[in-house]
Amino acid sequence: MTAAPAGYRVVEVPEARKAELLDVDHLAFAFEPDAETSAQVPMTLEWDRTVGVEAPDGTLAAVHGSFRLVLPVPGGAVPCAGLTWVGTRPDQRRRGLLSTMIDTHFARSLARDEPVSALYAAEPGIYGRFGYGSAATNVRLTVPRGAALRPVPGSDALAVRFEKLDADGHGPLVQRVHAAAGSGRPGWITRDTDALRRKHLADPPAWRDGAEPLRVVTVLAGDEPRGYALLRRKETWTDGQPAMVVRMHDLAALDAAAAHRLWSVVLDLDLTSAVETPMLAPDDELLQLLVDPRGPRPRVADNLWLRVLDVRAALAARRWSAPVDVVLDVQDARLPANAGRWRVTTGEPGPDGTWDARVEPTHEPADVALDVRELGAVYLGGRSLGALGRAGLVTELVPGTLHRASAAFGWPLAPVCSWAF
Numbered sequence: 559m560t561a562a563p564a565g566y567r568v569v570e571v572p573e574a575r576k577a578e579l580l581d582v583d584h585l586a587f588a589f590e591p592d593a594e595t596s597a598q599v600p601m602t603l604e605w606d607r608t609v610g611v612e613a614p615d616g617t618l619a620a621v622h623g624s625f626r627l628v629l630p631v632p633g634g635a636v637p638c639a640g641l642t643w644v645g646t647r648p649d650q651r652r653r654g655l656l657s658t659m660i661d662t663h664f665a666r667s668l669a670r671d672e673p674v675s676a677l678y679a680a681e682p683g684i685y686g687r688f689g690y691g692s693a694a695t696n697v698r699l700t701v702p703r704g705a706a707l708r709p710v711p712g713s714d715a716l717a718v719r720f721e722k723l724d725a726d727g728h729g730p731l732v733q734r735v736h737a738a739a740g741s742g743r744p745g746w747i748t749r750d751t752d753a754l755r756r757k758h759l760a761d762p763p764a765w766r767d768g769a770e771p772l773r774v775v776t777v778l779a780g781d782e783p784r785g786y787a788l789l790r791r792k793e794t795w796t797d798g799q800p801a802m803v804v805r806m807h808d809l810a811a812l813d814a815a816a817a818h819r820l821w822s823v824v825l826d827l828d829l830t831s832a833v834e835t836p837m838l839a840p841d842d843e844l845l846q847l848l849v850d851p852r853g854p855r856p857r858v859a860d861n862l863w864l865r866v867l868d869v870r871a872a873l874a875a876r877r878w879s880a881p882v883d884v885v886l887d888v889q890d891a892r893l894p895a896n897a898g899r900w901r902v903t904t905g906e907p908g909p910d911g912t913w914d915a916r917v918e919p920t921h922e923p924a925d926v927a928l929d930v931r932e933l934g935a936v937y938l939g940g941r942s943l944g945a946l947g948r949a950g951l952v953t954e955l956v957p958g959t960l961h962r963a964s965a966a967f968g969w970p971l972a973p974v975c976s977w978a979f
């Protein structure tokens with residue numbers, strides 16, 4: 559537990575201190591929204607989950623918030639504290655305020671029965687030291703106009719609408735299709751507050767970088783929406799040639815035919831030369847359908863970071879891809895209740911061919927030793943214990959156990975969260 563530096567104290571930040579909180583946020587993140595943008599973009603923080611550190615003079619020196627999220631995990635879902643808005647004033651850096659806030663965040667999350675915390679890292683070097691593991695990756699592509707896709711039956715029969723986004727009118731469709739499209743995919747967090755939903759569809763001019771307002775492409779079977787894409791184009795002419803790049807903000811499709819139809823339309827818009835995709839799962843349908851997956855120059859980056867706060871509750875909340883009986887020796891310097899040996903034993907397979915597991919503390923000898931950071935990295939099924947073992951980050955104490963444990967932890971769909979929070 560990191561005590562606050564002498565004279566500093568951890569405080570709840572009520573809405574009455576919103577202006578002070580925004581000051582810290584703007585100084586830390588180097589931006590200052592204009593009045594029009596502030597008026598159009600809702601405040602997403604939940605005030606009973608917003609905490610700061612006061613300097614000795616009573617001003618806010620650092621802040622953070624936590625979203626109440628439901629995190630899809632392999633075969634289930636778990637309450638999750640989404641760490642967000644972390645910022646320390648530039649003149650208060652490197653005196654331990656983030657470390658103090660992390661300990662507060664862990665204690666408050668556990669008190670709310672949230673066995674895991676997730677975040678998007680502003681810089682990837684920050685959170686590993688606190689036991690967050692990089693648990694998912696995403697891919698971005700720049701797809702040339704007209705890139706060929708392998709055919710999908712039924713795609714051509716779907717109708718398409720191309721409209722200006724109307725946040726009130728399209729909001730329910732976007733929310734519904736987004737949630738259903740991610741069914742079964744670990745990490746696919748939905749926006750569950752009105753403020754998060756409205757922010758997703760906010761479109762102040764300052765966010766457009768000279769491009770058009772947001773457009774929405776809807777794919778329909780009859781009257782039923784099967785997919786949508788939010789995008790904008792920026793008028794560009796190079797040597798008299800049209801060369802607009804389509805910037806996709808978000809997309810979701812309910813099945814392969816809808817995904818194929820959406821991409822077919824977006825990859826063939828007049829006056830454009832390429833499409834910049836939003837963050838995609840590394841196994842997204844587009845990557846399976848592209849005839850030339852190399853031309854779009856895939857760029858891979860870390861997506862969700864995950865911290866297991868309560869080993870037993872977190873491991874019991876997910877399902878397993880193979881039967882396993884393994885003793886994990888977990889190190890956790892920050893949350894000692896997690897440290898020690900945990901036996902994970904699967905029971906009978908369910909009708910979907912996956913297993914649940916009993917998770918018990920044990921004094922039996924361990925098969926695999928790992929830090930809680932690596933446990934977070936493999937928790938969503940997107941990284942392999944075996945690969946972490948090869949990198950020297952996980953230790954196999956009994957030969958053969960890492961292979962079996964890797965198979966059990968793995969999952970057929972790669973984890974991803976489609977939006978940064």
Ligand SMILES: CC(=O)SCCNC(=O)CCNC(=O)[C@H](O)C(C)(C)COP(=O)(O)OP(=O)(O)OC[C@H]1O[C@@H](n2cnc3c(N)ncnc32)[C@H](O)[C@@H]1OP(=O)(O)O
Nearest residue numbers: 586642643644645646651652653654655656657677680683
């Ligand atoms: C989930 C999110 O919200 S991500 C957003 C994170 N926020 C930002 O990037 C905004 C700009 N940066 C900041 O506000 C601050 O520099 C913060 C929040 C990243 C760090 O705050 P500080 O109060 O300076 O952190 P603190 O002093 O507690 O440092 C703790 C440790 O993290 C390390 N650390 C802090 N920031 C970074 C960084 N950006 N990269 C690598 N290491 C870092 C420190 O060196 C220190 O290491 P040590 O324990 O080995 O001594």
